Amino acid sequence: MANGKVTRRRFLETSAASAAFVAAPFVRGAHAAGSLSVAFWDHWVPGANKATEEVARAWAEKEKVDLKMDFITSQGNKNLLTIAAEAQAKSGHDIFAFPTWYVHEHAGQLEAVDDIMPELIRQNGNVNGTVDYLAKVKGRWMAVPSTPGSQIKGPCSRIDLMKQHAGIDVVAMYPAGQPPKAENWNMDTFLKAAEACHKAGVPFGIGLGQTTDSVDTIGAFFQSFGAELVDKDGKITVKSDAVRQTMEYLRKLAAFLPPDAPAWDDASNNKWLVSGRGALVCNPPSAWAVAKRDAPDIARQCWTHGMPAGPKGRFAPYLPYLWGIWSFSRNKSAAKSLLVALSTHEAIAKMVEVSAGYDLPAWEKLTTLKTWAEAEPPRGTLYHYPNPHNHQTLSIAAAPAPPNIANQIYNQAVMTKMVARNLGGERLEATLAWAENEVEGFMRG
Known part of the structure; x- marks a missing residue:
């Protein structure tokens, strides 16, 4: 029995x-x-x-x-x-x-x-x-x-490298046990930090590939600018000013990322953090946990915190x-x-x-459980991972399009492909035309 x-x-x-x-x-x-x-x-x-x-x-x-x-x-x-x-x-x-x-x-x-x-x-x-x-x-x-x-794929920064090369104290900006003090943590600040760390030889490790880590992160940038490929009513909005603004920003940012970022998969950002070559990755705490196991000196310098704010708010990739x-x-x-x-x-x-x-x-x-407050090293490193002060919107790439269309935009990695195509030298208008054609195909299907 x-x-x-x-x-x-x-x-x-x-x-x-x-x-x-x-x-x-x-x-x-x-x-x-x-x-x-x-x-x-x-x-x-x-x-x-x-x-x-x-x-x-x-x-x-x-x-x-x-x-x-x-x-x-x-x-x-x-x-x-x-x-x-x-x-x-x-x-x-x-x-x-x-x-x-x-x-x-x-x-x-x-x-x-x-x-x-x-x-x-x-x-x-x-x-x-x-x-x-x-x-x-x-x-x-x-x-x-x-x-x-279920997970948030927010920034995990190197405390030492961000302070040394970008002049940003991520612990002071996101103090353990306290609300964020991140009023100045915005897209401009993020871009300047990415440039400074790139010049120092420790670039931000953000992928532009076709797997979920890349798609989720780039999707959050789109939403921070209010950029939608398809709106909630099913109207195609690829050629909007918001999408153009997002693409212009991401082309600037992509220039400061690792040169092989368009080929990254979901293991790449974990490896980047553990290698010691990067100042920031966007990942759930698995990247920090791997560092804790394989590179404890690096783990002691890791701090998980919120995304930079864009013109339409602060959006974190959530899956x-x-x-x-x-x-x-x-x-x-x-x-x-x-x-x-x-x-x-x-x-x-x-x-x-x-x-x-x-x-x-x-x-x-259920965003203030003791596990996140007590995680170490360093103590409090995961406190802001679950968004305990509700200071950012948890989002998924391709929303708010009707889910049957958003699903295809997401799984076909349309947004990261757009960035990679534009970064590779394709004119922005040609990239937008390609994306519009892709979305029209999803609609017909």
């Missing part, structure tokens, strides 16, 4: 095997509340899955549910292959951890969670606007924000995961009960602690 025993089945290695797996018949357990199968995201941080396992196991034992958990990696898009296979087979896990855009893509096959979100909001505070944009479809909540995997319940689930009541259990203050605090501060709850009342 299982009594809530958790199994750790790994993702099957081929899509054909996946389809066979998800098409397998549902077998109800012997427990009073039946069975439940959950597909969680397999965490990058070693050991971070443990917190989710412990919370879910405790819930299963209390509720007498036969719980089975899989932790499915996003490497090689294995989680996305599994989502596609289950959607096609209309069978598989009851709950799935959906990356970013996939709630909207599969909304027709998800169970609404309007009945549990109001109480979670009452307990934990409102969610940020990006979660509202991604988890709601036609005004209905179709997913619950997941703490594991959430969302838990959704398939409409073909045979135990929707248990699925909703588990999502409530995973969204308590106690459960979230455990997830944040075990992930060493990487995981980021979307709820406004």
Whole structure:
């Protein structure tokens, strides 16, 4: 008799095997509340899955549910292959951890969670606007924000290099335990700092590649200038003054970045920080954590803080995961009960602690957990990571375009390609014409 025993089945290695797996018949357990199968995201941080396992196991034992958990990696898009296979087979896990855009893509096959979100909001505070944009479809909540995997990709600066070469004291600007004093931390200041550090041989490590770290960061710059490729009503706005202003700024900034920035992937900024060659990267605390493990002298000089403000405000790149319940689930009541259990203050605090501060709850009342305040070295280095003073807007690249269009702009890395093309010598108007044609193609599709 299982009594809530958790199994750790790994993702099957081929899509054909996946389809066979998800098409397998549902077998109800012997427990009073039946069975439940959950597909969680397999965490990058070693050991971070443990917190989710412990919370879910405790819930299963209390509720007498036969719980089975899989932790499915996003490497090689294995989680996305599994989502596609289950959607096609209309069978598989009851709950799935959906990356970013996939709630909207599969909304027709998800169970609404309007009945549990109001109480979670009452307990934990409102969610940020990006979660509202991604988890709601036609005004209905179709997913619950997941703490594991959700992250801000804000600046992590070298205290010593920024002070020495740019004359900026990032600790004084973002003091631990206190509100930011960042009135002068704007696009002009950022550009001057990037130029100074470049001249000193320690350039800012911001990618212009086609993977999420690059897209997220450049997307935040676009939003800081109020630049949209497509507006919220679906109108193409590529050739706007705001987009031109953004592109002119980013061309100046790109000249001070590493020459291979257009080829960077999501590992590049981590390597750049650890190498000691860079004064700033934009990343969740994973870059600092790697430095803490592999280059402790560098880690002691790292400070995570907010983005520079643009003409339209201060926007930080944010990338959430969302838990959704398939409409073909045979135990929707248990699925909703588990999502409530995973969204308590106690459960979230455990997830944040075990992930060493990487995981980021979307709820406004959960941005001051002790893990971020106590992280070291240096002590307080992660205090401003979760935006505890709400001084910047958490955003996602390509918003506020309708999500079905924004998804394509994001995944095709249109914004970083625009910067790379312009940096490579293409005239701005030609770049804008190319981007407009790309977006028109998405609209037709």
